[in-house]
Amino acid sequence: MALTGMAVYKSLPKTNCGDCGFPTCMAFAMQVAAKQKAMTDCPHLSDQAKSEMSDASAPPMKLVHIGPAGAAGFEIGQETVMFRHEEKFHKPPALAIRIAASLSDDEAAAKLDTINGAVFTRVGQQIGVGLAAVEVDGLAADAAAARVKALAGKSRVPLVVMTENAETMAAAAGALAGQKPLLYKATPANAEAFIKIAADAKCPLALSADTLEKLADLAAAAKEKGVTDLVLAFDGTKVASAVRDITVARRAALRKQFRALGYPAMVNVAVDDPARETVLASTFAAKYAGVLIMNGDDSAELLPVLTTIQNIYTDPQVPNTVEAKLYEIGNVTDGSPVLFTTNFALTYFSVEAEVERSKVPAYICVVDTEGLGVLNAYAGDKISAEKVVKSLDAMQVAGKVKHRKLIIPGLLPSFRAEIEDSSPWKEVLIGPETASGIPAFLVQSWK
Numbered sequence: 001m002a003l004t005g006m007a008v009y010k011s012l013p014k015t016n017c018g019d020c021g022f023p024t025c026m027a028f029a030m031q032v033a034a035k036q037k038a039m040t041d042c043p044h045l046s047d048q049a050k051s052e053m054s055d056a057s058a059p060p061m062k063l064v065h066i067g068p069a070g071a072a073g074f075e076i077g078q079e080t081v082m083f084r085h086e087e088k089f090h091k092p093p094a095l096a097i098r099i100a101a102s103l104s105d106d107e108a109a110a111k112l113d114t115i116n117g118a119v120f121t122r123v124g125q126q127i128g129v130g131l132a133a134v135e136v137d138g139l140a141a142d143a144a145a146a147r148v149k150a151l152a153g154k155s156r157v158p159l160v161v162m163t164e165n166a167e168t169m170a171a172a173a174g175a176l177a178g179q180k181p182l183l184y185k186a187t188p189a190n191a192e193a194f195i196k197i198a199a200d201a202k203c204p205l206a207l208s209a210d211t212l213e214k215l216a217d218l219a220a221a222a223k224e225k226g227v228t229d230l231v232l233a234f235d236g237t238k239v240a241s242a243v244r245d246i247t248v249a250r251r252a253a254l255r256k257q258f259r260a261l262g263y264p265a266m267v268n269v270a271v272d273d274p275a276r277e278t279v280l281a282s283t284f285a286a287k288y289a290g291v292l293i294m295n296g297d298d299s300a301e302l303l304p305v306l307t308t309i310q311n312i313y314t315d316p317q318v319p320n321t322v323e324a325k326l327y328e329i330g331n332v333t334d335g336s337p338v339l340f341t342t343n344f345a346l347t348y349f350s351v352e353a354e355v356e357r358s359k360v361p362a363y364i365c366v367v368d369t370e371g372l373g374v375l376n377a378y379a380g381d382k383i384s385a386e387k388v389v390k391s392l393d394a395m396q397v398a399g400k401v402k403h404r405k406l407i408i409p410g411l412l413p414s415f416r417a418e419i420e421d422s423s424p425w426k427e428v429l430i431g432p433e434t435a436s437g438i439p440a441f442l443v444q445s446w447k
């Protein structure tokens, strides 16, 4: 039965010391009840309370940390719902780009350089490759150790070590002591040795088997040896069976509290065809991978997948907004153009990016439309000429520029007459319908 916040609270010390990162014991208790925190995250819990409550209060899906502690690491798992609209998905998956064992040292280093540089800004957020998957299959143990050590020293991201050979994995894990790479992967054939390696090196371990029953047995065996940072690994090229098995495992963990499958999933979608790999990665980003192993490192392949992840892992109940205020783009003067747009983040950042691209410094007045884009805001009565004029007044835009020209979105041409009639903005220019037209518009129209 699910724990209530009050039941959790009764077992806490009730000192409100804040050492758990929450201001009060009650706030922490609510997080435990929501399965976002484990009871053991309170460092002052009595032993009795720990043994009574920790199993019952543990999140149904384990939080797994890959890489060094702190910001350099990557967390996956601790999801709470099957469907995004029920609440939200919490931990966006990491793209792990495969560095093949067949590459020379120089080629591997060059691939890592590309991974290090694979960071993009979209809708005001940084998105990028989260892991480097270093394949050492077929390498001698000492060569594998040297390869992972050399790459780890230059890597921006934590590593996944890929081999099913126990001797090779032991050498590689030993060379990365303290760096907590994800060891990929234990199978029924090598499980005993791999679980020992993971236990000795204190590393997270990926498990793989051809049925969920065998996978649950592997997880139970690992847990018995003290290895609890586990990831369930699936073959993404077998799309139908992988989607079915991941879904069944997640449902068993979240809905039935079946602890043996209560771990995040990872999917290997590495194939030679970039288009197919992009589709596979996007599919499993939605269903329900925490790590995606890919070959491709080209931005044309990465960006669609990263964009999919970003979209899926936003909170569907909270509009993606920016603050409604006056933004100054570049070195604005009293002769700079003034535009307005809505506070839907995607709209604002598209407009901002295109104004920057135009190299014409400008003011952007962002009107509060409750997170709706231009047409939706107009259709939903969240924007009007009167509201635009009031926003310009409130932000005192007329005091910033000497002219009285205002550029309005091309999707709202009907606002022109009303704004000119009812405000000091006597010359309203109808801008382009899409943000991509802004640079040409500003360069040609703004003299």
Ligand code: SF4
Binding pocket: 012, 013, 014, 015, 016, 017, 018, 019, 020, 021, 022, 023, 024, 025, 028, 041, 042, 043, 044, 045
């Ligand atoms: S660390 Fe424990 S005692 Fe302190 S506020 Fe958090 S829950 Fe309460």
